[in-house]
Amino acid sequence: MTCYVEVRCPSCDSLEVNKAGFNHHRVRRYRCVNDGCIANYFMLKYRYKAYQPGVKQQVVEMAINGSGIRDTSRVLKISKTTVLSTIKSKGSMLIQVNPNIKTLELTCDAVELDEQWSFVGNKSNQRWIWYAVDHATNTILAYVFGRRKDIIFKQLKALLEPFGIKRFYTDGWGAYERNIEKEKHEVGKRNTQKIERKNLNLRTWIKRLTRKTICFSKLEKMHDIVIGLLINKVEFGVDIHAKLQI
Numbered sequence: 001m002t003c004y005v006e007v008r009c010p011s012c013d014s015l016e017v018n019k020a021g022f023n024h025h026r027v028r029r030y031r032c033v034n035d036g037c038i039a040n041y042f043m044l045k046y047r048y049k050a051y052q053p054g055v056k057q058q059v060v061e062m063a064i065n066g067s068g069i070r071d072t073s074r075v076l077k078i079s080k081t082t083v084l085s086t087i088k089s090k091g092s093m094l095i096q097v098n099p100n101i102k103t104l105e106l107t108c109d110a111v112e113l114d115e116q117w118s119f120v121g122n123k124s125n126q127r128w129i130w131y132a133v134d135h136a137t138n139t140i141l142a143y144v145f146g147r148r149k150d151i152i153f154k155q156l157k158a159l160l161e162p163f164g165i166k167r168f169y170t171d172g173w174g175a176y177e178r179n180i181e182k183e184k185h186e187v188g189k190r191n192t193q194k195i196e197r198k199n200l201n202l203r204t205w206i207k208r209l210t211r212k213t214i215c216f217s218k219l220e221k222m223h224d225i226v227i228g229l230l231i232n233k234v235e236f237g238v239d240i241h242a243k244l245q246i
């Protein structure tokens, strides 16, 4: 009796697949001949799980959902080094300013500024995410990472410059007092309450993540990339799994 196994391309699900020899472990390789498919060569069985289609996407999804390196490594059966390098490789694609301002037709007249604390490795190594939210829609406009210092806030302010913002609502932290023109600056809870009730999803998520990342990694870079990926995906609508165009 002969058995036939249907072979589909893992990327485009096409049946237009040819045999393409064997790899050096004598495992059958296939080639997708569907026009426009990015997969080309693939195998049905992978000795090393990390090469399996979709595994790297899962690494990234698990990270932005708060899984630590060790958890991800265990669940996906890949090495911790691979988890780390997969996340690190995403760092260069991140953007810090929302690319959809024009499409969303936001006026950006007024913004709320907020900063969230976390630390990397030990408590003396403080890490802050500073970000600006459009007051009317609660859309994140831009973010930066760093210490809770004026110089970091100035970076955020520089990113906001093109928007021509007329009003800044803040909690009154010194860096804001020192770096925002008085007539444009308003301190207090009054103007942030409404928005905090309306849509807390992302802020809550960031908070949870910054808390969780306490044991996630000792590397500042990893910490920043994971939160950056979250904002890029959820808030900016960026396809964080897209292959980098070099």
Ligand SMILES: [Zn+2]
Pocket: 009, 010, 011, 012, 013, 014, 032, 033, 034, 037, 038, 039, 040
């Ligand atoms: Zn294909």
